Amino acid sequence: MRFRDRSDAGRRLAAKLGKYAERNDVIVLALPRGGVPVGAEVARALGAPLDVFLVRKLGVPGHEELAMGAIASGGVRVLNQEVLDQLQIPPRWVDAVAAEEGDELTRREAAYRDGRPAPDVRGKTVILVDDGLATGASMKAAVAALRNLGPARIVVAVPVGARETCDELATLADEVFCAEMPDPFYAVGSWYADFDQTTDDEVRELLAKAGDRVRATTAV
Numbered sequence: 001m002r003f004r005d006r007s008d009a010g011r012r013l014a015a016k017l018g019k020y021a022e023r024n025d026v027i028v029l030a031l032p033r034g035g036v037p038v039g040a041e042v043a044r045a046l047g048a049p050l051d052v053f054l055v056r057k058l059g060v061p062g063h064e065e066l067a068m069g070a071i072a073s074g075g076v077r078v079l080n081q082e083v084l085d086q087l088q089i090p091p092r093w094v095d096a097v098a099a100e101e102g103d104e105l106t107r108r109e110a111a112y113r114d115g116r117p118a119p120d121v122r123g124k125t126v127i128l129v130d131d132g133l134a135t136g137a138s139m140k141a142a143v144a145a146l147r148n149l150g151p152a153r154i155v156v157a158v159p160v161g162a163r164e165t166c167d168e169l170a171t172l173a174d175e176v177f178c179a180e181m182p183d184p185f186y187a188v189g190s191w192y193a194d195f196d197q198t199t200d201d202e203v204r205e206l207l208a209k210a211g212d213r214v215r216a217t218t219a220v
Contacts, residue, residue: 001180005194006034006131009159010041013129013179017157020127021046025152027119028127029053031138032108033198035130038159040206042129047217050210051119052112052203053128053146055138056101061093067137071098071105072145073118080137112203122150132188133161133178136169143172160191 003009020026026048030039036052043050058069060083068089069079077098084094109118128142139156146154156169157177162185166178182191189195 001182001191003159003192005192006037006198007041009131009179009192010038010129011045013038013157013159013177014042014045016177016179017042017046017127017155020048020125020155023048023125025123026125026127027051027121028129029119029121029142029146031055031128031130031142032112033200033203034132036203036206037198038131039129040210042127042157043210044213046127048127049119049214050207052207053142054105054109054112055142055145056105057138058094058097058101060087060089061097067135068094068097070137070141071101072138072141073105073109074145074148076141076145076148078137078141078144080135108200111200112207114204121146123152125153125155126151127155127157128173129157131159132191133158133165133169134185134188136161136165139169140172143169160188161185 028039028043028048028050030036030052032052039050055070055072057067060066060068067080068083071077126146143154153174155175156173160180161178163181166176166181170176
């Protein structure tokens with residue numbers, strides 16, 4: 001089953017998360033950039049606030065689409081040991097890529113939050129959203145980083161994912177929702193009719209709209 005675009009995927013994913021609707025202990029954190037349009041629809045449907053959680057894939061030099069790991073806010077690094085061993089990637093390569101991606105992570109935090117502090121997730125139920133799971137490296141890094149921040153519960157929610165990756169995430173998060181787990185999986189983009197890259201401006205716009213919605217609700 002293909003999704004029209006990320007917004008369509010978010011609406012269909014939200015339908016599976018009804019038990020988290022209208023709860024004041026729930027926050028939706030989306031992985032930029034592609035996870036934000038999905039997360040915006042989930043947050044709107046659940047009546048929950050939306051923010052971003054920054055994660056950067058560590059691509060193999062020369063084969064950047066292949067993840068050898070990921071980094072996340074808070075200095076967390078998660079490595080794909082199988083890829084590192086298979087390709088015999090030296091630690092200095094990992095360090096170099098991590099430093100470069102760390103600079104981009106810092107830039108995006110400043111760009112997306114516009115000076116706002118990161119949300120306090122202590123004691124909250126955090127729903128981590130992305131547009132799909134292939135290797136899951138970015139989501140694993142996000143879960144690991146969030147554990148250090150003291151949430152009561154971490155829920156991973158994606159429209160589509162590889163079954164083995166969804167099963168692996170189930171051992172790390174408290175709950176996992178993979179709306180579709182096609183076999184064979186191919187790639188995340190294979191399950192979207194429109195998989196154009198989400199821009200920084202679109203991320204900022206979606207976060208601003210979500211913030212306006214939450215402020216309007218609390219003012220009533």
